[in-house]
Amino acid sequence: MAQSRVIVIGNEKGGAGKSTIAIHVAAALLHGGATVSVIDLDLRQQSMGHFFANRRAWAKSADAALPMPTEHPLADDPVKLAAADGAEAVARFDAALSEAMLASDFVLIDTPGGDTPLSRAAHGQADMIVTPMNDSFVDFDLLGAVDPVTLDLKRPSIYSETVWEARKIKAAKRGTTIDWVVLRNRLATTEARNRRRLEERMTALARRVGFRMGPGLRDRVIYRELFPFGLTVADLSPTVRPVPVALSHVAARQELRAILQALGLSSDAAELELAAS
Known part of the structure; x- marks a missing residue:
């Protein structure tokens, strides 16, 4: 068996869309036939854990066949573990990661919005x-500090370090x-000059x-809309359609496909073509 890839x-920073990216990449890989393990290190929020719990419940109620990852929770009570000694949480993560790497082709790890021992441990184990x-x-x-007058890049910032x-x-x-890989989420459709300035600093x-x-x-x-059902745009099909399909959903599929290509995972995931019927 080939070695598992840890992503x-x-x-x-909170609110950047980490969990949304994590669940979409996981779902796309699952639909491509890969085996996927997931580890949610945001012990208090547990957005990814809640998503897959919703997925199991919706699939059962709708009698729908949905691919599922293998989940590797660090504790029965994640909030209690979050309040415990950081060394204990890291030890549990190391054990969960070892199991996940034996179980799946890919291990997707969602991290909290902050600098924690768990997050640093996960970053040190990453392939991507x-x-x-x-x-x-x-x-x-x-990611980087800019001069407040010229907006020239001064130095890498805390997360880059x-x-x-x-x-x-x-x-x-x-x-x-x-x-x-840095993904530019929620691209603005206006303020082209500011967007161009940002892109120049990003490139530098x-x-x-x-x-x-x-x-x-x-x-x-x-x-x-799809999150409460535990679904992503990768799941939509003639038999999995909890909301009406619109042209914007096709564009969302294209966005997900572009992310997979940027991550070099497009050959591992299914072609995400939204059925017209």
């Missing part, structure tokens, strides 16, 4: 780090590197700290 969805960020200088500040440390750990332990920072850039997901209603 960490990480960004120390996927960082969604909103298309604004507010989110860019987490975290990834740099994770890369050093991975290289020292395994002699391999970590592929880092990418060359400096070594990440690739890719497209993210726009702020579409469909992503929020």
Whole structure:
């Protein structure tokens, strides 16, 4: 059996769309026939854990066959573990990751919006780090600092340093590197000048700290509509259709396909063609 690939969805800022990206990538890989394990390290929020619980419940009620990942919870009571010693949580993560890597082709890890021992441990184990960020200088500040007068890039910022440390750990332990991909989520349709400025700074920072850039997901209603059912746009079909299908859903499929291509996973996931019927 080939070695499992560990994909960490990480960004120390909340509200960047980490869980949305994680569940969509997981669903697309599952529909492509891959085996997938998921680990939710946001012990208090548990967005990914809630999503797959909703998925099981909806599939049962609708008598629908949906591909499911293998879940590896760190504790029966994640909130209690969040309040415990950080070393205990990391030890449980290490054990869960070992099991997940034996069970599946891919391990998807959703991390909390903050710097925690769990998050750092996950980053150090990653084969790929996927960082969604909103298309604004507010989110860019987490990756790089700019001059307040000229907007020239001054230096990498706090999260870039975290990834740099994770890369050093991975290289020292395994002699391999970590592929880092930054996805620009919720692209604005206006303020073209500000968007161009941001893209120029992103390109400069990418060359400096070594990440690739890719497209993210726009702020579409469909992503929020499907979440309570435990579904993604990858699941929609003539038999799985809890909401009316619109042309915007086709565009959402195209966005997901573009993300998979940017991550180099397009050959591992099914072609996401939305049925017209």
